[in-house]
Amino acid sequence: MTRFEQHQEEAGSCAGCGVTLQTESQQKPGYIPEAAKSRTPVICQRCFRIKNYNEAATVTIDQNEFLKLLGGIAATDSLVIHIVDLFDFEGSLISGLQRFVGNNPVLLVVNKVDLLPKATNMNRLRNWVQKQAKAQGLRTVDVVLCSAKRNIGFDHVVEALERYRKGRDVYVVGATNVGKSTLINRLIRDYSDLDNELTTSRYPGTTLDEVRIPLDDGKAIIDMPGIVYPHRMTELVPKQVLQAILPEKILKPLVFQLNERQTLFFGSLARFDFVEGERQSFTIYLTDGLKVHRTKLERADELYAEHRGELLAPPSKAELDEMPAWTRHSLRVPRGSSNDVFISGLGWIQVNGTSGALIDIYVAKGVKVLLRDSLI
Template sequence: MTNQLEQGTSCAGCGVKLQTETVDKPGFIPQAALAKEPAICQRCFRIKNYNEAASVAIDQDDFLKLLGGIAATNSLVVHIVDLFDFEGSLISGLQRFVGNNPVLLVVNKIDLLPKGINPNRLLNWVQKQTKAQGLRVVDIVLCSAKRNIGFERVIEAIGEHRGNRNVYVVGATNVGKSTLINRLIRDYSDLERELTTSRYPGTTLDAVHIPLDDGKEIIDTPGIVYSHRMTEIVPRDVLGALLPEKGIKPLVYQLNSGQTLFVGALARFDFIEGDRQSFTLYVSNALQIHRTKLERADELYADHKGELLAPPTKEQLEEMPEWTRHRLTVRRNSETDLFISGLGWIHVNGASGALVDIHVPKGVRVLMRDALI
């Protein structure tokens, strides 16, 4: 590429149109970097080399228009979800966007679950949850793109269902979409190209068209930002503690009613009523859990939030929404998870039922579901 920016040239990392005029706008690339091949914007350069990202917004109207255009195409839609945040990362209403195009559901990050989980049980659980959400799929594949687990099956499933179609890849932010697409490129295309991957939400800023060897394309769409996920609420430097990098080790607590667990300063779990029983936490092991009496919980939080109870720090908490309380009643003899989107879940082990409160930043989704494990 010459030192003149050709009109319409896109960043090879995130797909945004490149520009050399405004540093704080999407697609900025310094003049000196234009000669490099492939050309990537300054934001992608920083993510790839320094693991940092500037905050860049994408116009939501353009994004919805992009997603809504899929229905008019003849495509295979690959919907990638994060098993660790299944309900939080599933695209609600996807069916109306894709029309009659077949949907392949790829459930990523199975490596984060404890070892020894029965894959058939996982598959049955995903099928049930997917049906409950009203999403029709032609196939479901469990995998870990990062650990290269089950990826051969992803390739096979795409080959089985693609036919002579393009492939649209859709998903929420931070579900491992770009990591998986980079693997697809290596398997399906001679193109020496790698999308920008990072732990920051919204890394891909525009639709990225990747030519395949048979003349068709993989189209990577921007990640959907869902504000009901904890990962979208917290400051960026908290994501490292919030998002597990490897298999989580479940934490089991025997609690009497009137006891409280704090997950850093991100969430609070109150056991209000019920027989003594155990609760298992499935959250990132980088997060600190503190147990206290319910009667002391308010005081402990007021005195120690952002310090003993961290992350986030006191300063970061000021930028986050205030906590709101969710009261949940767990039925007797039910296999139940208490799910907190973007954080993980708490499994209720007792058969006697329980009345609990969960406090999280306002807007974060909390729900009861059939137990995953």
Template sequence: MTELTKDTEACAGCGVKLQTEQQDKLGYVPEQALNRTPVICQRCFRIKNYNEVSGTTLNQDDFLKLLSHVGSTKSLVVNIVDIFDFEGSLISGLSRFVGDNPVVLAVNKIDLLPKVTNFNKIVNWVRKQAKEFGLKVVEVVLCSAKQNMGFDRVIQALDEYRDGRDIYVVGATNVGKSTLINRLIRDYSDLDAELTTSHYPGTTLDLVKIPMDDGTFIIDTPGIVYPHRLTELVSKQDLGKLMPDRPLKPLVFQLNEHQTIFFGSYVRFDFVQGERQSFTFYVSNAIPAHRTKLERADELYAEHKGVMLAPPTLEALEQLPKLAKHPVRIPKGKIYDVSISGLGWVKVNSDVGADLMIHVPKGIKVAVRESMI
């Protein structure tokens, strides 16, 4: 058997320890592939070349163990979150792990926001939300790794705050961590490799240390898998529909009480009680909306779920938890959003109050917040 050398003991894609003996275990690499540069495990090879999904992820305890030592290091922590799923992608309790280290909050995927968005207001909104979550940040940077928007400012923030520190990059799955880090590698490192990027959770499985030109390291951590996000539960065929790849075109509905909006078979929005008012839905435009009367909603769902009300297909729907009810009372006096983790959010455009019922697969996070836009 060919022995793994010190230089190839870890996969250059996901960071897992390489091995050549057990094909069904993490880190497997065929012996003949050891001559490639860089050396990546078979799992990363198939993700990169065939976009295949792998069901292998680290459990929550393993994620927390990997983060637990960060507070004892002298580091700059970059927390990447997804503006499209802010509450769902923000790491709960991150402040417990980072200690006194400075935190830069990089808010990715701003290219998905409508083009008329006031980004200064978004920055102020993010700061306020982070503070409510108990996270103290030295800077909020809006960016899009995909469109290379705001990336120069991310680099400037790293230079300003690291002061010779290593940089730990943390985030939930599907927030764009690897895409952002690969841009850093290309611009600021001599390393001839890229991290594995994929739409699927659990792509990076261990700490990946990336040497920078000045002798410090960027340390990529595995994305935390949060089951309260709809994007973690759907089939790989439907994931691309849930995750928009272009600026959102908000849908505005003028609704009377006792009206319902379905988004495929994923989410049902009931306007139970309140004055006639408008609601703006910030949802992937690949998920069709269907309006009906509340009194017909149960019947419509039973007859048309997975067919007219799709995605998902009926077969894929059977793999999801059953819909659970979330009663939501929108108070008077302010403009609020209702966020549905992994789907998007609904802006209640009036401050007169409303009683809503949100139906989502059991376990999916529903939250009320002050309006983002």
């Protein structure tokens, strides 16, 4: 038994997600059958099912509990690693993080850079990240670009951790589905002699309580539960749709030349209306699991009514009924600017022209939609 497993067993908590173990109710977090308590490592039934069957349980932790745990960091002397998802940067950035962590230094780790085209200028990207983070009120000691899954830039993460940790504990924070546990598993393998791995899956809320991973110097890496942000498309779609919208490989941009009063549908998850402006091109950065359909603006309502959940899919009609109704966001792209139309959890549309445009976005109510400086 490793020191990590011994620590979790003594604490009576799951070695996968950190939740307190219990044998009374299958519907509550931390359930474990009596017969499974002798296994090593000891993990709850939910983690067992995720690890072995990639099956999601419906157990969730109240958002107030997440914030309460996060707020405890301010009273510590620690290094805080904030992991964000580059594909969903504005949706996964904890803009109010500073008030939770106090004066502790924040290292911003931007994960999933492997999704961008290989010709992407990393120095420009890093500058873009710094500017966006500052605009959101986040003070950082450094920014590191990486892909934990593809082992890109991970040596820089380890170097930065060593540079800024200075013998302290390390808290790892982030929204759900940003690759937090994947990154910590890499740290476990590269930074300590522990052989246990945290539970990782595509499903939000995988980590249910803080998980402490002891280090050789007596300190620890603490994996915090993921913050669940309902403004992200990934939190609103049915579980079976996640695979279609979460990218696994390099994004293949789609370029559309549009006249004003033309519409693009992204499955049945979003609608893009080019309401007003000179003919120009738009570059779409989405997963290839989401098909794009073009039509005239005057036919858009009819097309959606007739083909939602069928030609325009995913989701299916039944899955759409589980989601909030669409709401409209009107965005004015200034003349002479370089902008993206960002849809949290779904991707972004780069506006390539500089003549300005009026754009309407229709998406499930609550999903964050905004105009930002172009990422690429």
